[in-house]
Amino acid sequence: MDRKQFLSRSLQAGIGALVAGPILASAASCNAPEEPASETAGGTTPLAPLVLAQVPMPYAFAALEPSIDAQTMEIHYTKHHAGYVKNANAAIVAESINISNEADLIANVGKYSTGLRNNVGGVWNHNFFWQVMGPGGKGAPEGKAMDAINAGFGDFEKFKIAFTEAGMKRFGSGWAWLVEQDGKLAIGSTANQDNPLMDVSDFKGKPLLALDVWEHAYYLKYQNKRNDYLANWWNVVNWDEVAKRMD
Numbered sequence: 001m002d003r004k005q006f007l008s009r010s011l012q013a014g015i016g017a018l019v020a021g022p023i024l025a026s027a028a029s030c031n032a033p034e035e036p037a038s039e040t041a042g043g044t045t046p047l048a049p050l051v052l053a054q055v056p057m058p059y060a061f062a063a064l065e066p067s068i069d070a071q072t073m074e075i076h077y078t079k080h081h082a083g084y085v086k087n088a089n090a091a092i093v094a095e096s097i098n099i100s101n102e103a104d105l106i107a108n109v110g111k112y113s114t115g116l117r118n119n120v121g122g123v124w125n126h127n128f129f130w131q132v133m134g135p136g137g138k139g140a141p142e143g144k145a146m147d148a149i150n151a152g153f154g155d156f157e158k159f160k161i162a163f164t165e166a167g168m169k170r171f172g173s174g175w176a177w178l179v180e181q182d183g184k185l186a187i188g189s190t191a192n193q194d195n196p197l198m199d200v201s202d203f204k205g206k207p208l209l210a211l212d213v214w215e216h217a218y219y220l221k222y223q224n225k226r227n228d229y230l231a232n233w234w235n236v237v238n239w240d241e242v243a244k245r246m247d
């Protein structure tokens with residue numbers, strides 16, 4: 001990492017920490033302006049707008065080479081993901097959304113505009129995606145996580161085939177997911193930036209692993225060969241992070 005990149009990433013990390021928690025921040029929690037007494041006397045005081053944030057990238061953009069190239073990672077994080085954050089926060093203000101946390105917003109996103117749904121999903125999904133990948137992937141889960149996958153899908157190879165199929169069959173842009181549904185593991189996919197925590201999603205559950213199959217996630221290196229991207233992506237899955245998300 002060169003000095004400029006280091007400074008840039010340090011700045012991003014600093015901003016994330018300053019705004020508040022690791023994934024999102026409510027402006028209400030840190031710097032809400034004091035309301036004049038004349039406005040609060042009437043009863044309901046609007047919350048300060050919810051402010052969503054990017055998690056600091058947990059590794060260098062080049063750390064997932066050769067499975068995912070550094071340029072793709074940099075554009076994905078600094079342009080696509082950053083764009084979802086900017087647009088989501090603008091939509092939260094424009095639509096006067098009076099919700100104090102990201103989880104409640106995701107769970108009720110069907111009440112708001114399609115633009116807000118897409119951008120809030122884009123924020124959440126990428127924050128999750130960066131964290132379930134990493135350099136030095138072990139290639140397979142261990143211990144309880146492997147036991148759960150064997151119990152759910154027969155064996156790890158069958159799981160990989162089913163997950164890959166979910167990613168390949170998602171027409172156009174979207175995500176493949178491993179989730180927990182009522183104590184059982186399940187594989188599915190969502191369109192666009194929907195995710196299994198959204199009220200509007202036709203595939204629901206607690207996310208354990210996610211794969212971005214939008215062309216922006218792989219096209220620079222793999223062009224139309226989504227299957228090659230999926231095959232190499234297994235090398236950068238951080239199974240320790242997946243295991244943490246299992247009960």
Ligand code: MN3
Pocket residue numbers: 076080126212214216217
């Ligand atoms: Mn993406």
